[in-house]
């Protein structure tokens with residue numbers, strides 16, 4: 001529907017930017033903020049010493065299992081493939097973004113409709129790094145054919161190198177630095193909810209299981 | 218939900234009619250508080266983390282003007298369309314306008330307390346647009362035609378049997394099945410269909426980064442991502458106070474948020490949305506709705522540091538025993554009680570009184586908001602400015618107690634003339650709620666004052 | 677050292693034995709105690725109801741009564757906190773400031789100023805400690821369960837010196853009892869429920885007595901205990917520390 005009008009706001013030109021740009025409110029809000037905001041306060045230095053007693057891999061595995069995920073330490077991709085064959089024997093459709101791991105069933109062309117990923121049983125993805133304190137892994141969209149893949153898949157498997165397990169989130173953001181991405185996500189375990197009387201149920205809307213293969217080499 | 222003109226005390230009294238249920242509600246939320254304690258104790262430097270977060274937010278408040286423009290500019294460069302909404306009405310119009318432009322009349326929405334604050338669902342419905350809430354808890358209260366009762370645990374007031382009934386009625390699950398696992402699975406199937414058929418998705422925003430123009434959405438269920446990555450149009454709505462200066466500050470806040478909220482080390486998904494995906498349109502609506510006014514109130518501006526973790530609710534002994542709906546506002550509990558009067562002093566004048574000022578809230582708050590001090594200060598503002606019959610009534614009731622029980626009254630009569638002179642409305646009210654469920658203290662033979670005069674005369 | 681005894685109105689009217697115990701206890705430690713007889717109320721009931729702006733004459737009186745002493749000691753955390761945080765007067769601000777600095781709650785005065793390390797007291801009973809919020813969180817008389825910090829307890833430290841006294845454990849060590857000043861009547865339903873839950877925690881853990889530093893909270897808990905015909909009693913900490921049972 002075109003042509004909704006309000007004084008000072010227009011919604012009827014060809015250019016999106018102009019359509020949605022309400023100069024009046026913007027200026028009003030900014031002026032009010034400028035008047036209201038308190039005197040400058042300095043930003044604190046981020047100073048969080050790393051715990052020296054932490055075995056990052058051990059911690060990562062312990063936390064992952066406490067949040068409903070499963071970890072496997074493996075020596076090679078062959079080992080991962082064997083485990084996948086064993087654990088996901090019934091899977092009809094596996095999309096693997098890890099060259100060493102086989103896909104199964106229909107693959108997916110980047111740029112086509114993300115809805116076509118609806119029946120993926122297992123997605124196999126490489127993580128850039130993991131964080132021991134919360135067992136989260138960092139994934140960005142340049143590694144994915146479609147952003148929705150790691151959420152819509154019934155099961156998620158992630159390959160992570162042991163050397164890429166960091167201790168704390170502060171290191172994680174140091175590692176990410178100023179890198180550009182369209183979308184990036186920390187994933188920690190399978191999707192879950194406790195909305196019904198606080199009983200924890202794994203498999204809310206995202207993947208129902210999460211398995212992380214930690215490559216020791 | 219229509220609560221009529223009932224204030225917190227009246228609604229809380231209603232909630233307390235079913236004592237076993239109050240016990241259940243209290244225990245459930247206390248359990249969440251205990252999980253939070255455990256999480257806080259398991260990582261080193263928790264208090265330092267809180268202090269750092271608090272100081273980052275202080276900096277944000279003090280440079281909101283600059284950060285907002287920086288954020289806007291960077292978001293634009295990222296290909297995101299940025300809108301500014303001065304109030305709830307404008308926010309709703311903007312969202313509605315975007316949907317209408319695309320000819321969309323059905324939308325999925327993940328958790329956003331801002332849209333609750335703005336009553337977006339009602340507005341869209343009136344404009345012929347159907348909204349499906351996709352967070353499980355929110356979907357449940359939506360089916361029950363109720364507002365959420367908690368900002369993190371929207372249906373914490375509902376028993377599983379009631380949810381089973383709702384699902385039976387609306388989703389066709391078998392009657393009498395109240396197994397959380399089963400019901401969650403039913404919701405998964407029900408909502409998957411919605412995700413796959415809706416062309417627009419609205420999400421809230423947990424953090425927005427001025428330096429990069431990206432915003433972060435945290436969920437456990439994955440519903441924000443399922444909605445956003447499948448839809449042609451993604452609309453993200455945020456109060457402008459969600460800003461953080463730099464990306465690295467997320468390290469501090471993501472460590473605090475879930476631990477404070479539920480005791481988890483982090484939410485399952487912490488999604489950083491920077492650019493729309495190919496072919497998708499991404500919008501950010503920056504909302505004021507009273508925030509710039511609150512920013513100008515020296516005593517209350519700190520409330521804008523809130524990251525909506527809900528810890529203050531879980532720890533609040535009053536919230537646990539009165540339920541979220543007794544606060545009759547979108548954000549309940551201690552934080553809601555210091556936010557709401559800013560929006561409408563008359564309507565929410567009772568809320569700063571719905572507290573014993575015990576201070577537990579301020580101690581759990583990950584950004585160190587002085588919540589209980591602000592409750593005290595709101596009381597002063599509300600009374601001084603003569604706001605709200607509700608609050609006045611509450612205050613009067615209290616004063617009536619002090620002065621209507623004989624001992625104190627006598628005492629006040631003897632030495633406290635100043636009280637009587639200043640507050641004539643307190644006399645002659647015999648109502649004494651103390652006695653309903655409690656015995657009065659027995660007045661002793663003599664007061665200390667009298668004893669002292671007799672026994673320590675020589676001094 | 678001269679100490680002015682500040683007796684909250686509830687104690688004066690309903691629990692004179694608490695003020696007497698406080699007085700005797702302080703005297704035992706060789707302190708010269710003065711009781712300014714014209715004292716009334718600290719103004720907290722008004723201020724907590726939102727009428728701090730009407731406590732002006734109350735503050736004036738308080739300053740008149742309590743200025744010039746080395747210390748002011750009060751057997752109530754709540755009233756002490758109110759004075760510490762809110763005693764102001766435009767004409768007498770210097771005196772008000774001095775009072776704010778010199779006012780102490782009884783147990784913190786004993787541990788921090790008198791540095792009491794031994795007590796001549798006996799109270800052979802199972803006792804539960806109710807941490808009143810204003811004393812605990814406001815004056816930091818003991819560590820708060822929300823914080824990640826070293827545990828300590830000033831009242832606990834003193835109670836451990838009492839012969840025969842057995843401190844019981846609680847499920848919730850520092851949950852509010854729901855008194856809350858005017859809250860206790862304005863929000864009657866929640867206030868009573870909170871009180872009942874506190875009482876239950878103590879009773880279930882075998883308390884014979886519930887003690888604490890604030891008679892107002894104890895009065896509320898006592899009202900509930902008596903309505904329940906419970907044998908459990910409340911006793912202000914001053915009475916226990918001064919007890920020779």
Ligand code: SF4
Nearest residue numbers: 523524526527529582
């Ligand atoms: S006020 Fe603090 S504790 Fe309460 S929701 Fe906000 S951030 Fe969390």
